[in-house]
Amino acid sequence: MSTARKKKNIAVVAAVAVAAGALGLASYTATKPDDSGSKGSSAAAAKGSDSAAPEAGVFPELEALARRDAKDALAQGKADAPVVMIEFADFKCGFCGKFARDTEPDLVKKYVDNGTLRIEWRNFPIFGEDSERAARGAWAAGEQGRFWQFHEAAYADGAKEKGFREGRLKELAREAGVKDVPRFLRDAESDAAKAAVKKDQDQGYKLGATSTPSFLINGRPIAGAQPQSVFEEAIEKAAASRAKGGKGGSGK
Known part of the structure; x- marks a missing residue:
């Protein structure tokens, strides 16, 4: 390998490390436990995100993590949408459930349906x-085209309290409209499933994510179940920047 190429690779790794550090710090600060109750936790999350994630903190190295695979069953929205939101989440996470129920459906209606936004899910079980x-x-469930229906069922009010043992997974698969439940159960225990989950999980850890949910919107780290306005602002900035021919949401 040439000296110039080595230097370039080192520079890229260093840039990713700096960007990942922003996500990791934001992730911890925004979702760390708060003894003041759920309302206080939400306030702390918003405050944490503002202080830890730079206002104009957009990292091209993180934006490049978008897979944009039209066949990705764990994604929704056009593969060539101008904005990609990568979501690292856990089905046992209460804040993830709050985002899935209270915020994500509106983002889908407002931005995914009109072609602006693509959402790519990353399993990050912690x-x-x-x-x-x-x-x-x-x-x-995604192997049978029912990931998002499973996602909705697993994040329904009270779902996580029932746990996710095999019998419960079978119930959720039926709620999600999975046609071949025996195949679903086999697939869920397959080496392919374990490898896919590990791939996502390893990526999250490599980026420094310490809690869920954690997001990347065209390379801009956002941590926690933030108010909807936080996501809308990031999406619209990223879309405007892309329309101007810029990178991410920074307008550069």
């Missing part, structure tokens, strides 16, 4: 065996 099983189940 709460033990139940989280791992749910992640593999979600992947297995």
